[in-house]
Amino acid sequence: MPSEQLADGADPRDDPPAPSEAAGPGLPARPLDAIDRDILRILQADGRASIRSVAERVHVSRANAYARINRLLDDGVIRGFGARVDHERAGHGTSAYITLRIVQNSWRTVREQLRVLPGASHIALVGGDFDVLLLVHTPDNRALREVVLTRLQAIPEVLGTRTLLVFEEEDLEPQG
Incomplete structure (x- = not known):
């Protein structure tokens, strides 16, 4: 995911919200706009994309991209970041x-x-x-x-x- 940090040193990967903290099933989902959907598409393809590259690709400021990613995390839309594993190569054939x-x-x-x-x-x-x-x-x-x-x-x-x-x-x- 993003390798950049804001001035306060925060990184959206640090301490992702626990499921109980994220928007739960009882709360209405906040609608996603085209920029949110583009950010999701980019992060699904490359969860290590930097904030700068995400911002450039969706044509918003770094601060805006950072805020949107944090909102997607807080709302539980993004549940976390991980690696796609080739199970056979990892010894699970x-x-x-x-x-x-x-x-x-x-x-x-x-x-x-x-x-x-x-x-x-x-x-x-x-x-x-x-x-x-x-x-x-x-x-x-x-x-x-x-x-x-x-x-x-x-x-x-x-x-x-x-x-x-x-x-x-x-x-x-x-x-x-």
Whole structure:
């Protein structure tokens, strides 16, 4: 993200708001204008873009770009900054989507247990034939087997699972 700092030494990456501090689901979302959407597009493509380059690309002052990025952080629109990882090159050559059927009204309990699951990358509560969609990255099939047959099956609220092995994957880059 921005490598520049304002005179006070602040950096938008420092101490991003905790989820409870950010605008929550009960608060109305502030509408985004074209400049906000352009800033989001730029930061999605390059989270390390400097304030100066963001400001130049959206044709606003550095102070304005800084204020807008901080507002997007404060409002919870930007949840954080991170790296896009090639899981195979990082030693996690096996990926799978795992669907789970869970006991009704147990989402919060199950979610907390899935968050600490080794290799868990994405968790979603969904509607349809199953309740939860979980993406995991593991070093190999043996580790995936351990996750599914030992770790997931040990969660009392999990009624059943189905594993979809990923043969190839690609993160879609923002257009622009």
